[in-house]
Amino acid sequence: MMAQFQEVLRQSSLHPKPAGLVLQYGTAGFRTNAKHLDHIMFRMGLLATLRSKKTKATIGVMVTASHNPEEDNGVKLVDPMGEMVTQAWEGYATLLANAEQQDVLTSLKEIIEKEAVNMSQEANVFLGRDTRCSSARLSQAVLDGVSALGGHSKDYGLVTTPQLHYMVCCQNTGDKYGEATVEGYYNKLSQAYIQLIKHAPNCTDDQKHLCVDGANGIGALKVREMEAHLKSGLQISLVNDGSQGKLNDQCGADFVKVQQKPPSGMNPGERCCSFDGDADRIVYYYTDSEGQFHLLDGDKIATLISTFLKELLTQAGLNLNIAVVQTAYANGSSTRYLEDTMKVIVRCTKTGVKHLHHAAQEFDIGVYFEANGHGTVLFSKSAEEKIQQLSKDPNTDDERKTAALLLQNTINVINQTVGDAISDMLLIEAILATKGLTVQQWDAIYSDLPNRQLKVKVSDRRVIDTTDAERRAVRPAGLQETIDSLVKKYRQARSFVRPSGTEDVVRVYAEAETQESADALAHEVSLAVYRLAGGVGDEPKPLH
Ligand SMILES: CC(=O)N[C@H]1[C@@H](OP(=O)(O)O)O[C@H](CO)[C@@H](O)[C@@H]1O
Numbered sequence: 001m002m003a004q005f006q007e008v009l010r011q012s013s014l015h016p017k018p019a020g021l022v023l024q025y026g027t028a029g030f031r032t033n034a035k036h037l038d039h040i041m042f043r044m045g046l047l048a049t050l051r052s053k054k055t056k057a058t059i060g061v062m063v064t065a066s067h068n069p070e071e072d073n074g075v076k077l078v079d080p081m082g083e084m085v086t087q088a089w090e091g092y093a094t095l096l097a098n099a100e101q102q103d104v105l106t107s108l109k110e111i112i113e114k115e116a117v118n119m120s121q122e123a124n125v126f127l128g129r130d131t132r133c134s135s136a137r138l139s140q141a142v143l144d145g146v147s148a149l150g151g152h153s154k155d156y157g158l159v160t161t162p163q164l165h166y167m168v169c170c171q172n173t174g175d176k177y178g179e180a181t182v183e184g185y186y187n188k189l190s191q192a193y194i195q196l197i198k199h200a201p202n203c204t205d206d207q208k209h210l211c212v213d214g215a216n217g218i219g220a221l222k223v224r225e226m227e228a229h230l231k232s233g234l235q236i237s238l239v240n241d242g243s244q245g246k247l248n249d250q251c252g253a254d255f256v257k258v259q260q261k262p263p264s265g266m267n268p269g270e271r272c273c274s275f276d277g278d279a280d281r282i283v284y285y286y287t288d289s290e291g292q293f294h295l296l297d298g299d300k301i302a303t304l305i306s307t308f309l310k311e312l313l314t315q316a317g318l319n320l321n322i323a324v325v326q327t328a329y330a331n332g333s334s335t336r337y338l339e340d341t342m343k344v345i346v347r348c349t350k351t352g353v354k355h356l357h358h359a360a361q362e363f364d365i366g367v368y369f370e371a372n373g374h375g376t377v378l379f380s381k382s383a384e385e386k387i388q389q390l391s392k393d394p395n396t397d398d399e400r401k402t403a404a405l406l407l408q409n410t411i412n413v414i415n416q417t418v419g420d421a422i423s424d425m426l427l428i429e430a431i432l433a434t435k436g437l438t439v440q441q442w443d444a445i446y447s448d449l450p451n452r453q454l455k456v457k458v459s460d461r462r463v464i465d466t467t468d469a470e471r472r473a474v475r476p477a478g479l480q481e482t483i484d485s486l487v488k489k490y491r492q493a494r495s496f497v498r499p500s501g502t503e504d505v506v507r508v509y510a511e512a513e514t515q516e517s518a519d520a521l522a523h524e525v526s527l528a529v530y531r532l533a534g535g536v537g538d539e540p541k542p543l544h
């Protein structure tokens with residue numbers, strides 16, 4: 001053990017921390033300009049090794065800053081079942097990341113002691129990275145951290161974030177979930193997709209065509225690799241494939257969702273989708289004959305998927321509960337449609353995938369999506385078993401059997417570990433094909449309420465405290481009362497504010513019957529935040 005600690009000290013000096021730099025393990029790990037991250041990567045290599053020893057399982061480390069600009073980078077840790085690392089270890093990550101150079105060993109020992117980590121236990125770490133030019137160098141720093149503590153590592157190189165989550169889950173479930181290789185991932189998903197579209201024999205070449213915006217990132221590389229496995233079951237035109245443009249610059253799912261417009265390089269007459277920079281988010285869109293842009297975001301995706309699953313459950317005669325998990329950012333129309341028309345259970349959680357994921361685990365089938373397009377579907381073990389039994393039952397009639405087989409293939413096309421743009425894309429394409437739905441028909445299931453998101457700069461965003469899944473502010477005094485009285489001025493209105501977990505801003509959301517009302521309400525609520533929560537800089541200006 002002494003020798004290992006000596007090695008940590010030696011290696012740590014090669015990955016020095018800039019004095020005074022303080023970073024937080026946020027909603028999606030550490031994220032900042034790549035030039036400040038070398039020591040963070042080394043230390044996350046150390047921490048992942050400890051986590052592996054503690055859990056006696058393989059742990060994942062993904063080097064990416066998702067939708068952030070190319071100059072940034074970041075790192076996320078992946079727990080044994082492919083889920084985000086637990087909250088307690090997020091705390092350790094922050095502790096270790098911020099320890100000054102001379103205190104690294106003390107912090108490391110503190111974690112070892114608190115968690116009673118058996119240091120003679122073997123450790124295994126899987127590593128993946130996105131296409132940023134800083135990612136290769138930063139990955140090496142992670143590997144140095146793992147080897148300093150005597151851990152084993154496997155570097156998957158360029159993979160999407162959800163592919164790495166998948167590998168970790170496969171490895172720790174003895175390949176029950178699938179084979180822990182990129183090839184195994186493509187085979188599992190593409191075979192399930194090909195089985196699903198067998199139920200759409202009338203699908204024309206036009207319907208099989210999809211434009212994909214790869215955000216000039218890893219998703220573009222991987223969608224190309226996947227395409228080869230799909231045996232022309234899907235015809236993909238790839239734009240922003242990374243050959244020319246810059247990562248996430250004027251493209252990608254975040255750009256499309258926030259700007260509500262198509263990415264550069266795309267002429268979206270037909271069905272299109274955009275991935276984000278690490279391919280764990282997806283949004284769809286099209287432009288109608290009048291040139292109007294239509295966005296089909298995470299809420300519309302959750303609605304499409306849950307409708308499909310509910311119909312299959314009915315056909316299969318299976319009594320399984322199904323819920324949709326959303327956040328406060330879900331469009332009010334989607335919530336109303338799901339609850340009132342679809343009669344599915346709807347849950348609202350705090351922002352951040354881990355919250356949605358945990359809530360979704362409480363149901364037989366939990367469909368979760370953030371409005372920005374990050375999401376997946378979780379099937380409980382018993383739900384999977386019931387579906388499998390039915391598909392094998394010789395006494396089942398044809399209709400029930402077909403539904404059970406469709407459900408089975410749906411399970412196989414989904415990456416249950418985390419939101420996955422490629423897997424979600426295949427599922428959505430299969431649903432549209434089997435139901436014979438156009439993107440316009442899908443869009444028409446319900447109409448979004450006009451909405452607006454704004455950001456307000458305040459001197460300390462922690463003065464805002466929220467409750468009820470972030471839908472109500474309990475501090476500062478008077479803020480919620482002000483929001484309530486502003487909301488009353490508009491029809492079908494709703495508004496809330498919360499401090500961002502990834503940026504130094506307070507986010508304001510408003511929706512209402514018209515775009516003008518949503519914009520006016522968002523502005524008035526921004527002013528209330530500015531005045532009551534210590535706004536800095538100029539007062540927010542009206543949008544019109
Ligand atoms: C309104 C919004 O889209 N917020 C995003 C954003 O979190 P904030 O805490 O709002 O900054 O980044 C998170 C990580 O990617 C994502 O999970 C979340 O949905």
Ligand SMILES: [Mg+2]
Binds near residue numbers: 066276277278279281
């Ligand atoms: Mg992402």
